[in-house]
Amino acid sequence: MNRRSFLKNTTASGIAFISPIPKAMLFAENITKLTILHTNDVHSRVDPFPDDGSRNAGRGGAARRASIIERVRAQEDHVILLDSGDIFQGTPYFNFFGGEIEIKLMQKMKYDASTIGNHDFDNGIDALVKQMQTTDFPMLNCNYNYADNALSTITQEYKIIKKGDVKIGILGVGIKLDGLVPKKLSGNTRYNDPIPNAQRIANHLKNEMDCDLVICLSHLGYKYKGDYISDVKLASSTENIDIILGGHTHTFMKNPDVQKNIKGEPVIINQVGWAGLMMGRIDLKFEKNRKNKCLSCENLFVE
């Protein structure tokens, strides 16, 4: 059972365990609740894994994902649905239909945005563009140079969504293509350093577009042993990014990681494994015109 608890003194750790914030607790006039649902590396898993006794038997599947999304949308006023790339490759659905069903499903579920994963190039640029032309949602990426090819018609550097009084800026970053994506598939798409590009867009979203929240959809990977650019590295090397929704490394996280950015402010990094076995849900509560910045002084349900 949940019990009410005062979190005033929990700010040292910065993290407490709670269940979702019930709607009734929100003071209608001053507080906006935003719910983010997200996926990554779904890899053409249209159907649940076959019931064959293997590790993931019977789990996942687009029809279940849609049920969850529908339910959350019925319960919450402000929901955004995002994906962090590698929509394609991994089941015969992709080999046969070239990504058509994967994209149709995302359109039906009303995704707000995705980013480009390395496997989304697996049938070449034109195939990706062909599928994405049928959607209302864009692919977000700010570090690939695709000015000379058809990707420019389906991609945007960022997207701004207004939910209630809250303005959300979303950008996307992609992984280095060399050695990962054959040249014949990525064509003349060029990779640029994600850090300065993500910073450029995040600054624009926060400073010029007055976004209250900046989310980065990333297909860089959670973290690596070496010096490779990752979500952790991106978080700690930039500012004005609040949340990084990652992919590529197929990481199942027990909790979201919270890193400090260059100004020492927290950045939430989250990722939900792969194959659509799981969905991530992040609930955020925004307060309007609050002078007191001690924002931890909130009543929350604590488990």
Add this chain to the structure above:
Amino acid sequence: MTSKLIHLISCLAILLFLGCKVQHLANVSTQYIDLNHEEASNQEIENLISPYRKELNKEMNTIVGTISEDLIKARPNSNLGNWFSDLLEEAAKEVFKDSKIDFTIHNYGGLRLSSIAAGEINKGTIFELMPFDNTLVNVELDKATVQQLLDKIADYGGWPISKSLEFRIQDSVAVDILINNKPLEDRIYYVAMPDYVANGGNSCYFLKDAKRENSGVYIRHVIIDKLLALKDKGQDSYIDPKARIKSTEQ
């Protein structure tokens, strides 16, 4: 709550200061939602998938052959690796009629199933075994590069290789190499492999500049066609139990 939220997670009692903006982020909570049996299927989505699934199943359920024993993937050798590699060598000899294929290699990670059960196998299984669109390539290698390639395979602890090649792993290099029962000679060898490896994948960067002929056909299609041809003749595919890679290392 009606939801089947399995993994409850955390709240960040949040201090995400958003400057002096109108909206302050006051707190955050996150959950991981497991898509398991307890979650209902959305009918509209089922209806959208259904025609694709039907078409796919019609194709994927096609029986392409029969195997007489369970195939298990392992290093340095396995019956799965042998079965696959011998089919590939036979197929490669037909695909590249004009050059004499000496042997085939395939990266271990390129085969994505760890086992295939004895009995009838369908097309779907072959797709799951090889989901990536790798094409079959005939690469011309000199003696030194063959040695380099086999050393790499030895270093990895063994890859699936066809029966025309044998060697022993000693101190992570390939020794006692026999190709069609002959020691490695100073000549050009024709080696069939996936384009992924030929293009330098799995650290085989030394293959990148080798002369090659790319068939342009996917390896899984080559295998499917080979199996179907055997089936038409009423034959089972052959599973050679012999260890091609001997290892003095554990």
